[in-house]
Amino acid sequence: MPRKVAIVATGQTKHVAKRTDVNLRELITEAVTRALDDAGLRMQDIDAVMLGNMEPFEGFLLPELWSVEGWGGLGKPAMKFNTGGTVGASTAIAAYYFAASGMYDTILAVGFEKQSEGHTQTAITTVGDPLWERTMMAGAIGNFAVMASTYVHESGVTEEHAAKIAVKSRRNACNNEYAHLQMPNLTVEEVLASPYLAYPVRRLDFCPQSDGACALVLAEESKAKKLARQPAWIKAVATAHDQQYMGDSPKRLADMRSQRAASQRVYKACGISDPVKDLDVAEIYEVATYAELAMYENLGFCQPGQAGKLIDQGVTTMDGALPVNPSGGVLATNCIGATAMIRVAEAALQIMGRAGKRQIPNARLALATGYGGNAWTDALILARE
């Protein structure tokens, strides 16, 4: 039996387009310091450290080595993860495994990215097999646009549905002091007036590039109870992968095999049969508006083809039955190595009742997801008990 493990503290930087005042190590130090202060711990109290980052984006090989003093790694057990969009959640899940197994009691997990310093889209294009896909790829945007076109065809969602997601995200982000894109007055009309990056995806349908870092402190049961008044208990974790090539699952976004597999596994582990009813809040990894709509279907929030109705009815808004991304989500902040960890941190803050202006009242059960690489999904369920 795995030991009970909880997230007891979080730390985030204020995510922005460019942090020109700090280097990568200093950015990491900020998030780590905040998480340790939040837990009331010193670096010496941490047994092991898990790190997440996509090093090709900044052009640093082994950034964890260069930044070792920022995360207190000297002489400690540590591992670095590099799994694309999922990396922050994969890093959190790895920290969970180490604590649940009994190997370590108190673990620091850190995700970080300074997108402003490198060539993220060029690096993302190298995800493609050089023989078959790389020639035609256009970073994350082109890939997502192609997938979105299939999803629109399959589901019948409209540009207006997508625009409503864009507005929800950037308005929610105004309640999150760490969020990058905060647009309190954004309207559906403005989203629909923004130019196409790649049809059908408009500029305001897509996430920004951000600089930011996120850190979590995880602890096994007895320590967790001492370190946090209300720990965010990790009830279930899952990762699932898809096949290699984009065209292997031609309806990739419409039928996200990895997202269905990972979410069904964590739902089953927690006895969740109706996610909209059973979950109190979800922090999901949606890099584009169409992705969020597709995820509503693939995470079981609605039947296939009903995602547009879900946003029309306000089910996923702050006062809906299942608020999705009170933080503003990835559409408001994307510092890739940190992004999926921010989903976990935000879900944890909701469970701890410490999410400030974005708090969902009485949140007891939360879903956090990561998505990326080539259509891989991570999923976690956090709970009060």
Added chain:
Amino acid sequence: MAEKTGKPEKKKDDGLKVPWRLNVEYEYAAGYFATRFFRELRDTGRIWGVRCPSCQRVYIPPRPVCGICAAKTAEWVEVSDEGVIVGCTVVNVPFIDPMTGEQRPVPYGFAIIRLDGASTALYHFLEETDPKKLAVGKRVKAVFRPERQGTMLDIKHFRLLE
């Protein structure tokens, strides 16, 4: 490959910036399956996939193992140079072309295409760059280059059939 140059500092509290530029070349082994595929494409203009003996899926790109059945693929199967669009876009944002290090001209049409006889679909360029004329389900045909080198770009792009 990537290029990054220092920009003038705007705010006076900004720190120093260190410009760094990288120009590197890679050479990848195509492997057994792709070597055979691309030699056929170059020499005969024909497109081949491999069939999974268990589920009968025909895979393009050809590969040694069916991911779904974990069965070794065995049989080469010729597929058509015509197919159907399963996803499409017109890209308007300039990207660095990772094959050349140069910026790729925009706009360009880009699609996932399932060739007749194949179970999986391929990424490729579309000749059409007007999104209003493109749609999932429309039929397309490969337009080959006169001089073929043994790469995916031996197919210049796909042209709408109707």
